[in-house]
Amino acid sequence: MKMWSGRFRQPLDPDFERWQRSFDFDRRLLRYEVVASAAHAHALKNAGILSDDELIRVLQGLEDIGQQATNFPGFYSDGDAEDVHHFVEKQLVGLIGELGYKLHSGRSRNEQIATDLRLYVRAAIDQLRQQLGNFCAAIADRADQFRDAAMPAYTHLQKAEPVLVGHWLLAYVEMFLRDAGRLADCRTRLNLCPLGSGAVAGATVPLDRETMAKNLGFDGPTANSLDATSDRDFAVEFVNALSLLAIHLSRWAEEMILFSSQEYGFIGLPETYSTGSSAMPQKKNPDLLELVRGKSGRVLGNATALAVTLKGLPLAYNKDLQETQEPVFEAAGTFLQMLPLVSGWMKAVELRVDRMQRAAQTGFMNAWAGATYLVRRGVPSRLAHERVGKAVQLGLERGCELQELPLPDLKNISPEFDQDFYESMTLASVLALHDVPGGTAPERVRKAIQLSRKRIESLHEEVHAHA
Numbered sequence: 001m002k003m004w005s006g007r008f009r010q011p012l013d014p015d016f017e018r019w020q021r022s023f024d025f026d027r028r029l030l031r032y033e034v035v036a037s038a039a040h041a042h043a044l045k046n047a048g049i050l051s052d053d054e055l056i057r058v059l060q061g062l063e064d065i066g067q068q069a070t071n072f073p074g075f076y077s078d079g080d081a082e083d084v085h086h087f088v089e090k091q092l093v094g095l096i097g098e099l100g101y102k103l104h105s106g107r108s109r110n111e112q113i114a115t116d117l118r119l120y121v122r123a124a125i126d127q128l129r130q131q132l133g134n135f136c137a138a139i140a141d142r143a144d145q146f147r148d149a150a151m152p153a154y155t156h157l158q159k160a161e162p163v164l165v166g167h168w169l170l171a172y173v174e175m176f177l178r179d180a181g182r183l184a185d186c187r188t189r190l191n192l193c194p195l196g197s198g199a200v201a202g203a204t205v206p207l208d209r210e211t212m213a214k215n216l217g218f219d220g221p222t223a224n225s226l227d228a229t230s231d232r233d234f235a236v237e238f239v240n241a242l243s244l245l246a247i248h249l250s251r252w253a254e255e256m257i258l259f260s261s262q263e264y265g266f267i268g269l270p271e272t273y274s275t276g277s278s279a280m281p282q283k284k285n286p287d288l289l290e291l292v293r294g295k296s297g298r299v300l301g302n303a304t305a306l307a308v309t310l311k312g313l314p315l316a317y318n319k320d321l322q323e324t325q326e327p328v329f330e331a332a333g334t335f336l337q338m339l340p341l342v343s344g345w346m347k348a349v350e351l352r353v354d355r356m357q358r359a360a361q362t363g364f365m366n367a368w369a370g371a372t373y374l375v376r377r378g379v380p381s382r383l384a385h386e387r388v389g390k391a392v393q394l395g396l397e398r399g400c401e402l403q404e405l406p407l408p409d410l411k412n413i414s415p416e417f418d419q420d421f422y423e424s425m426t427l428a429s430v431l432a433l434h435d436v437p438g439g440t441a442p443e444r445v446r447k448a449i450q451l452s453r454k455r456i457e458s459l460h461e462e463v464h465a466h467a
Helices: 014-020 023-046 052-071 084-096 109-145 165-190 209-215 225-230 233-260 287-310 319-348 353-359 367-375 381-398 407-413 427-433 442-466
Strands: 150-155 158-164
Touching: 023 052, 023 084, 023 109, 023 209, 023 319, 052 084, 084 109, 109 165, 109 225, 109 233, 109 319, 109 442, 150 165, 150 353, 158 165, 158 427, 165 233, 165 442, 233 287, 233 319, 287 319, 367 381, 367 427, 381 407
Parallel strands: none
Antiparallel strands: 150 158
């Protein structure tokens, strides 16, 4: 029996009927449909629609459906179910008879999907934040392992200044912790319960919406039935947050790909996350990294699809909203699969710190430190910059670094140069010069690693508090 068939006299066109079904993809909401239906059943009992005995039978039927769905993959085989709501109702009626139809009293599929999708996104956020914490922990571990080694930092993809390897890795921790924070913000805004909103104007039965919301872990009920049944802001916000995570992961992957090339040689690709070439025996390809970069584009597409679907819809529910589910499922599923893999890659990758260290001592990356040396001797900053630039040019002409130029030649450029200049040009001195919060001085990096670990621990505690 269709959930809406009473008014119709002709059957649906068979092709249209198959085409308009959503059960092939919204079946993944079944666990949330079951728990939301249980909350609704309790509210119906309190409203006098269900007796105590009927409530017990409904709840037992819903529990059986949930267990069968978990234990028997073939349970979902149903060529007639329009959507997950129709499927659960059919299964419930098959288990407890016509009493199963009573469960739909006072509710609409419009509020059901709005509730189920919120529950799905909320659970996905908790899983993703846990995984982001794990990824950040893996990065922080490598940062701590190589916190005293140096490497070049780049601007415009040109060597700029030396930094500690730990400092470089912590930059990614900052990115991904921001992503975890954005997901937490999204969770806060979505955590209101649409149950009791009816189709558009509110339930026709005096349901205790506050209790339903509390039973499902929501902070309270939604404030407006029109908005509640048609709102997908939380879906857009969720996928937009994931699209920024996608950008960050793509940037991370791109840099790792560059640094794994022979031209850089800063990292060695782990064989467990790489493949070879069918034609060229010598190749080891960064497949995981390239797929991370490629799949990130699909998530950006999901965000665009959601926005375009919603932009022209009047209030309240429209069938177009069915099309907002798959972008959410695909974006969430992409990262739920990807994040454990990138964590494993981060633990396995070889960081070639000896080569990084050597690269950090060439290319005039101590030039700003040289200008700072002159500034501290009273030379105005702009003039110091110009004079060190002339020293760089002299070094280029002679094929040597700044610290290899003879002192008389330096004094010809600026009389403020003296013998202690050479000590200020060592790698250790240049790193120590950046002794400000957020800088790459060794002690600052050690403290930053400690602080990052505390923030990661707090993230995990927040997630566990929602469990």
